Amino acid sequence: MIHFYRFREGMKTLGVLDAIRMHPDAFRPLFCHEPSPLTADVLEQLFEIRLSAVGRNKRRAEECVVAFWRDYLLDVEEQEGPLQLGGILAFATGANDIPPLGFSPLPSVVFLHELPLRQGRHLPNTNTCIN
Structure with missing residues (x-):
């Protein structure tokens, strides 16, 4: 509480x-902090997409x-999809809005080719604990 009083006294300086x-x-x-509205472009730029090396079959x-x-983000922005962009961000990061200081590390899209095939593997996975 003493820090608050010091802060207040400091703010009194110079009026x-x-x-x-x-x-x-x-x-x-x-x-x-007032979060800025989420758009498809904002989400597209926010996520780091980790692609395989150029020339590999996986890359295509x-x-x-x-x-x-990218098409999905645009569809959701136009409200053609069942989600809002904040819902996509919440699925990937656990946050509905971009925090004032951003994310560290940035959310990323990683392709998991090495995992063995199993039912439902083609669906997205997330790790919300990292941020």
Whole structure:
């Protein structure tokens, strides 16, 4: 609690605290994070896509999947799909919005070719604990 009082006393210096009290809406963006709206482009740029080396057979299949991923994001943005973009982000990261400081590490799309074939393996997996 002592840190709060020191912070408040520091804000009184040069009249900053009084200015905040008089114009709280002007100072709100400095103290409160307002998440920007999610778009298909924002999500596409947010995810790091890890492709196989150029020239490998796996790479062609991965590029096809990436094209479907981009189409899916656009469909969801246009509300043709059953999800909202925040739901996709929540599935992949556990967060409905991009945090103020971003993600570290960035969410990624990784292709798991090495796993043995089994029922349902073609569905996406996620690890929300990493962020």
